[in-house]
Amino acid sequence: MKKYECVNLTIDGDVATVQLNRPEKRNCLSPTLHRNMVDALKEVAAAKCKVLVVTGSGDSFSAGMDLEQCFLEPFDDPQRFIEINTPCFEWLTHLKDFPGVTVAKVNGWAFGGGFEIASICDIVIAAEESVWGLSEINFGIFPGGGATWSYAHNMTRKQALFYALTGATLTGKQAVDLGLATMAVPLKDLDAEVAKWVANLTQKGRAVLRKTKEVYEKSLGMTFQESIGWEMAKMWELSRETNDDWIRTALKSFAKREFKPGLQSYQLTKDV
């Protein structure tokens, strides 16, 4: 595993953790951090991790783009401006398209790009005390770099436009009510809550996690009838990939009353 200047990457079996690491600057996203994230996410993809946890060090998740290094300083040199900011779009796209499950552990401030990172993850577990905001309007722009897409895909129109137009902050607890976070727990319980759900996810098969995400995303743009056809095709693909493990192992085990699928996962024999 490589060492990065602004990111701590750990890979432990099926679980990767990426910690944004510029605590003195509230983990805002500098050009170096963007380049580190491009490389770190490539490492995670190569390791075929089932779960990727994204979090921040210190008291912040992320204060968003580094307003000085990414915007102010390079602004008069358009070529440099583009060079600095393009890696950001690259790693955010990789995060959104990550085949495993992405879990944002929101431990503190989450503004602008930080708000976006959480919004594009699959599962968000936030500290109740965390503070979120689409603060772009407060310095005269609108949320860019995918941030508009990400808040629009998580919130209702009335809520989305309120927060984008006013720059009002919200807490981790409110983030749950607004559809931005899956759950919120007191900060002191955050590590344990994330560990619990990560353990749950790693019991599932790699292929079924990947396909569940893929089918969900595709179905959003389909009619009901189209979705049924797509699900059938993907179901047979999954069955082939896993050597029909769901029938051969899981449902045979259920027939012997060895486990209750309503309450627990079956014991995988093939994890592709």
Ligand code: COA
């Ligand atoms: N870009 C550049 N520097 C940032 C930053 C950002 N997005 N967010 C924080 N910093 C820097 C501060 O300038 C300060 O630097 P200094 O120590 O050299 O003075 C340092 O990080 C600590 O920030 P500070 O404001 O003192 O911390 P705080 O805990 O009192 O407040 C925030 C935290 C997040 C509320 C505040 O820093 C802030 O409003 N940041 C900008 C958030 C934002 O609008 N992000 C959207 C970007 S798209």
